[in-house]
Amino acid sequence: MTSHSDRQVRFRWSRLHRASFLAVSGATAAALIAPPIGAVPAFATDHRGRWAVQDHDGTAGHRAPWRGDLVSSTPLTTLADRADVEAFLRAQSFDAGTVRYGVSTFRLVYRTVDAHGAPTTASGLLAIPENDNGRLRPVLFAHGTQIFKGDAPSTSSDGFLTGPPITFAAAGFAAVAPDYLGLGEGPGPHPWMDVPSETTASLDLLRAARSFLAGRGTQLGRDVLATGFSQGASAALGLGRALHDGADPWFRLGALAPISGGYDFQNAQIPAMLDGELHPKFSVAYTAYLLVAYNRLHHIYDTPAAMFQPPYVDVAELFDGTHQGLEVLNGLPDTLADLLTPQGFALLAHPTGAFAQALTVLDSVCSGWAPAAPFRLYYSPGDEQAANLNSIHCQERFAAGGRRVRLVDLGVNRDYSGFVHEGSELLGTAAIVRWFLTL
Template sequence: MLSWSIAGALIASSLAVAGTPAAATTGRLISVTALHTYATRADVDAALTTDKFDPGTDRYGVRTYRLVYRTTDPTGRPTTASGLVALPINDEPRLRTVSFGHGTSIYKLDAPSTSDDVFLIGPALTFASAGFAAVAPDYLGLGVGPGPHPWMDVPSETTASLDLLRAARTFTARQGRQLARDVYASGFSQGASAALGLARALQSGADPYFRAVAVAPISGAYDFRHAEIPALFTPAVHPVLASAYTTYLLSAFDRLHDIYPYPGYVFRSPYVDLPELFDGTHPGEEILMALPPSIDDLLTPRGKAMLLHPTGRFADALAELDSVCTDWTPRMPVRLYYSPGDEEAVNANTEHCHATLGAPTVDVGVDTDYNGFVHEGSEVLGVPEVTRWFTALSS
């Protein structure tokens, strides 16, 4: 899940809004920044192949933009967020839309609209070059959005994704183009849950215009309580990444849900101050240097017990996170993409979602060339396959 391609590489080697009701402003476009122009299909091909993405679905050049827009924070208060929009360079006035949720980032600028890392922008380039309008939310607290990021908070991932769709609709209209009603949702790792959350919300009528027509998450952690957390204590997950995920989870959930009385309750000395590094202002290199070598070095006995046997607010928050595969019945095609032997979002997550949603799974194979990690490689392999499926469905 640490799709900080960043983390794999390292181990292998105030715009806040006030004064107006949230309901009146969500999705309102604040600003647009033109980012890059890939004038031809060949330019897109060249960009994608630098990070091992298959350019086989490319058809058009692409222009990318950063949108800043109004949304709400996890408490419902008005705030702002940013996201990437990628549009194909063609004469099509009406564009089908793909919403793609990125994987875990710890540093604010490691987000689609504020990074040139092809791992982060490659999915949007792929979908846009295939002829879709691609929108990629940074989520709350990442990109140029204010505050810390509420990691693995599906409700705010959903609202940030939906409000970016609304802002993108306004923006494309100003370009003399129109976003069609149909939304194809996808995402990788953390973004896999975000994609399911968005599809669920659209199916329930969260927006009067947009409707979800297919969802294709890649390598998600859909069963955090029963699959992902237990795996963190086993060799199935890289030990340093297990420390990183655990710290991010506990610090983000405590910030949002108040799940422990003080850091020393769950973190051993000298790691009691480690959660302070997960505020979005510290690059991955700094955090990885500060992490303990294993989760056993990180946690107190009470911290370990809390993770393995969650109760109270923590259990409720995990249930909400895992509900993307348990509390709805999709009325649209769903495919769950994965790579066997994923050492971050272990395959038991996909098996759980398959069992509860009844959605078919798609094995995209294994590519460990991307920083030596199966997990990151599953995005590189999965995005072109998802693009082909979405293209076939929309034909």
């Protein structure tokens, strides 16, 4: 017999992912992960301990001239007037109180670098207001975790993905939402939780959007208002850090507003998953994706059998971008005890070697820099996927570095999926667009 909890999980997967993507939270996405030894990193630490953007040839402070070049643009959807936008947002459970304009969306494909710094392409969504403004302020919204390639802002009609950028565009901003590498129309597997590549993909999308809008006679402003949910919370911080450190001669950091991120894996997120404080099924999904993605980037184990129990030794195949959400969910066990070997548990509980090194970099997203731009951290109490302690530790780390950050309690909204985590995107988007309008 199916329990209420089981029905709720399945409801969440089927409703949240009409295109069947796994929105396993970016709780596990707070990653500033370095490429494998021998690869050229997208980021490196300079002599002052700051993070410097590098291009594919490893030259700090200089980007390859082709990065951000627009490959193609495709018109997607036009919500012609305020009434159309309001109806769309309300149907997706988003707040429509800041709608001022109709909205048009486009898919942009552009040139960027992959997780190892080599040339590649990526795609992303651009949403702009239907008005006559000749200059638009940019908002970047970084989305939460997905595993199916087609479930990305520019290739999916799922309102949970497109609702935030459409909200910002309808309020008068130019909103960009990167698909990240390997999702949407980007080639290869998605390097999950790799904040450096999320950052380069985001920055290069901003460059492509600026070029696209210039061709339409519209200037994209300099000050980027960066926000993101779950996985995208850390991606937004990564972009903010790059802009803060002068990664682009045009764009600057205007404000930061991440929602429900996983900013401290070693001391908050992993312990909460191992101790059963978070939802067990999502903890299984996050843990499997974490180990698979880290092994691709860092080679943290020699054989899957060292980490995963039979019959889950082939679990990496579920995370190749071709499997939709329900298929992945059904292919995973219900508990970590059924997924992991003793060695797998030991590695998570007491990271060593390349895994420990990667997690240390992962957990540095809130330390080592002190943005001067307006900055707020958003969370919902009782989040069952991203432990609230992540946000508390992030606030504390910025404070230790001299930057006091306001931690905003959004309250709880379960209207979309029945889960607090997804509800925080709805609440956070509504709160953040209002805040951005005051800046």
